[in-house]
Amino acid sequence: MKTRLLTGLLSLLMPAMVMAGEYDLTVDRVKIDTGDFVKEGIGYNGASPGPVMRFKEGENVKINVTNNLDEMTSIHWHGLILPFDQDGVPGISFPGIKPGETFTYEFPIQQAGTYWFHSHSGFQEPDGAYGSIVIEPEGREPFRYDREYVVQLTDKHPHSGDRIMRNLKMMPDYYNREQQTVGEFFSDVSKNGLMNTVSDRMAWGGMRMMKADVEDIHGFTGLINGKGPSQNWTGIFEPGERIRLRFINSSAMTYFDIRIPGLDMTVVQADGNNVQPVSVDEFRIGVAETYDVIVRPKDEQAYTIFAESMGRSGYARATLAPEEGMEAAVPQLREPARLTMADMSGMAGMDHGSMAGMDHGDMNMSSSEGMGGMDHSSMEGMDHSNMKGMDHSNMEGMDHSGMSGMDHGSMAMGKKGGPSDPFYAKGSGLVPTAANGGKFLSYADLKAQDPLYELREPTREIELRLTGNMERYTWSINGVKYEDADPIRLKYGERVRFKFVNETMMTHPMHLHGMWSILDVGAGQWNPIKHTISVNPGTTVYMETEVDEPGQWAFHCHLSYHAAAGMFRKVIVEGGPESAQAKTDVLVEDGGEV
Amino acid sequence: MNASKLIVAAAAMSMSAATLAAGAHGGGHGASSGEPGKASEASRTITVEMYDNYYEPEEISVKPGETVRFVVENKGNLVHEFNVGTPDMHEAHQEEMMMMVEHGVIQGGKLNQDMMNMDMGNGKTMKHDDPNSVLLEPGQSKEVIWKFSDKGNIEFACNVPGHYQAGMYGDVNFE
Numbered sequence: 001m002k003t004r005l006l007t008g009l010l011s012l013l014m015p016a017m018v019m020a021g022e023y024d025l026t027v028d029r030v031k032i033d034t035g036d037f038v039k040e041g042i043g044y045n046g047a048s049p050g051p052v053m054r055f056k057e058g059e060n061v062k063i064n065v066t067n068n069l070d071e072m073t074s075i076h077w078h079g080l081i082l083p084f085d086q087d088g089v090p091g092i093s094f095p096g097i098k099p100g101e102t103f104t105y106e107f108p109i110q111q112a113g114t115y116w117f118h119s120h121s122g123f124q125e126p127d128g129a130y131g132s133i134v135i136e137p138e139g140r141e142p143f144r145y146d147r148e149y150v151v152q153l154t155d156k157h158p159h160s161g162d163r164i165m166r167n168l169k170m171m172p173d174y175y176n177r178e179q180q181t182v183g184e185f186f187s188d189v190s191k192n193g194l195m196n197t198v199s200d201r202m203a204w205g206g207m208r209m210m211k212a213d214v215e216d217i218h219g220f221t222g223l224i225n226g227k228g229p230s231q232n233w234t235g236i237f238e239p240g241e242r243i244r245l246r247f248i249n250s251s252a253m254t255y256f257d258i259r260i261p262g263l264d265m266t267v268v269q270a271d272g273n274n275v276q277p278v279s280v281d282e283f284r285i286g287v288a289e290t291y292d293v294i295v296r297p298k299d300e301q302a303y304t305i306f307a308e309s310m311g312r313s314g315y316a317r318a319t320l321a322p323e324e325g326m327e328a329a330v331p332q333l334r335e336p337a338r339l340t341m342a343d344m345s346g347m348a349g350m351d352h353g354s355m356a357g358m359d360h361g362d363m364n365m366s367s368s369e370g371m372g373g374m375d376h377s378s379m380e381g382m383d384h385s386n387m388k389g390m391d392h393s394n395m396e397g398m399d400h401s402g403m404s405g406m407d408h409g410s411m412a413m414g415k416k417g418g419p420s421d422p423f424y425a426k427g428s429g430l431v432p433t434a435a436n437g438g439k440f441l442s443y444a445d446l447k448a449q450d451p452l453y454e455l456r457e458p459t460r461e462i463e464l465r466l467t468g469n470m471e472r473y474t475w476s477i478n479g480v481k482y483e484d485a486d487p488i489r490l491k492y493g494e495r496v497r498f499k500f501v502n503e504t505m506m507t508h509p510m511h512l513h514g515m516w517s518i519l520d521v522g523a524g525q526w527n528p529i530k531h532t533i534s535v536n537p538g539t540t541v542y543m544e545t546e547v548d549e550p551g552q553w554a555f556h557c558h559l560s561y562h563a564a565a566g567m568f569r570k571v572i573v574e575g576g577p578e579s580a581q582a583k584t585d586v587l588v589e590d591g592g593e594v
Numbered sequence: 595m596n597a598s599k600l601i602v603a604a605a606a607m608s609m610s611a612a613t614l615a616a617g618a619h620g621g622g623h624g625a626s627s628g629e630p631g632k633a634s635e636a637s638r639t640i641t642v643e644m645y646d647n648y649y650e651p652e653e654i655s656v657k658p659g660e661t662v663r664f665v666v667e668n669k670g671n672l673v674h675e676f677n678v679g680t681p682d683m684h685e686a687h688q689e690e691m692m693m694m695v696e697h698g699v700i701q702g703g704k705l706n707q708d709m710m711n712m713d714m715g716n717g718k719t720m721k722h723d724d725p726n727s728v729l730l731e732p733g734q735s736k737e738v739i740w741k742f743s744d745k746g747n748i749e750f751a752c753n754v755p756g757h758y759q760a761g762m763y764g765d766v767n768f769e
Contacts, residue, residue, distance in 0.1 A: 140648070142645070142646055142647050142648060142760075143647060143648070143760035143761045143762075144648070144652075144760070144761025145761065242761060264759065266756055266759035266760050267756075268760050276647075276672065276702070276756065277647060277755075277756030277757060277759060277760035278755070278756050279755065279756050279759050294759060294760055294761065296759070447702065449646060449647075450646060450671070523702075526702055
């Protein structure tokens, strides 16, 4: 009897023992060589980027982090669902890791997919303190591939993060090389007339923004897996294989538009969560986002992975090839996008009366209201403006009257001839288009493959206006920067609808720690879950959160210098399991500065 | 989608009947997948379960000329297809399926029957009634009776946009 009980106990314990992995990370000063310049930075286990951490869903991990720096550090496991005191944000989850100290993180792995980790202290992350996380699911993947690669991007700048922040505070356009010139003023005058040009410029000045502010920071070298364009990171394949590429944008400030000329990319995962597969020619990856794509190169040739920065001020480049050393043509950078008056339509205090022709009525297309049960999201990719070559004469029998409930008027069809996407302001100058004229991924294409949460009505709505003053380089939420703001208080068990209203000219990747962000793409139950939601200028975007993790969490813009300037909030989840509540109280008493 | 792609899609749609006819001749050029079979000639039944987005099993073995009765069950939450053909046939069919999605015929987990039967002109519809395939909503089950031709590069595949590319296909191995 006793032996049996013992064996029983042992077999109960066994799986847990097998599934407990222990890992070591050191935080080190490292040299970073981009091919364009060499600089000192921060890395993990002696390199930047740090290692690929491979976990298995269901595993309990123990990660010993040793701080070899002469300053405090921390590691945040970006996108992982874990107890809040393991989340790695100094002053919110824990005090941080002192120089010379080893801190042991311990948490269960409750999810699968592609994620990453980075320091949440100062500007260590832009200085190189980041790595990737790959979690194998407990069951099978809902797709097939023969090999996989992590493709981790960053925007490596020759200046340190501290120095960049100082310069931005002193002169917000310090790193902006795309400013409009006097020559451009005169060419606009000859095109648009003097009065139009002057009033356009005055409107921009009144917003304390500069028209070319698609990006704050120019002058970086784009890296893929730590390699600059000339160093050309290469992934090997055999023709005919399916390859899973796990794209991670670990940039401080830079969005990238990614394409692989000659290959379709089938997007199967976003921010670690599987989405219904969608094949695209190109996609935009926001700062801190991840996208997994499957490609299938059939020919015995090299293919270039080309990642152009959204503002076209730089690029990252890598290669997929059957053999090391092969390479394909590297495309030229395209012309930079220019913000239009539509992109600043969210600015408060502007005279909207002078913006004739703008239709604010359609601004909330991402909201499920007003979408009359129709699934517009599947139609956004259709650009009817390109259909001129199609012969409709054979289609007389097509009875559009049967398409009840379809409102073509509200469809994003690019009526004015330009590209459109419901997640960009109408008439926006930022809407991306694929270099080959094909399909560019939109948030509207993202549908959950297997929804994690039941659809239910949110208990309340919280409006977060994304605010800032570019000329003083202050960034804030609802006009209040972090150090002056009260925390956002949520109740355990509620479902909150967040309304992001972007009143600035910049795109902000908003990252809520610890709990999923259910992005409203108008697909109801199929709305995808993400950890980072990109909010474009002049737009309103909704996300919902099931408040299912107790404790206190960070919620911020993931652009490093925006977060540091104050576009940051602490979120406190009240209630929930007692033990977690007690831990929060202790931490609040300790409370350090972020 | 650009104009040329759409024209190809439209052409492919009107061609699908012809493709099948060619298949029925059993050319043996490696380009045919076989022909519709008779239930009475089926040597066995193979059950194929469709999940989001993969098949179980992911490969089957048949003899050249064998007639197989497939019982196809959609156990996922999305619309899926079971289609027997060559990779080229699947690629052509994917254009048609893209059109069905763009016209709202396939909406995640639902098929819009009204839209499928809509007359597109010239008597063409977006009905999905080719004998080498079935298109099923979650929970549905249907049969395909197929007589395989000689050896060839045959796959069964789901051509709902993105699904094949993500790996929703199975290999047909000839014994």
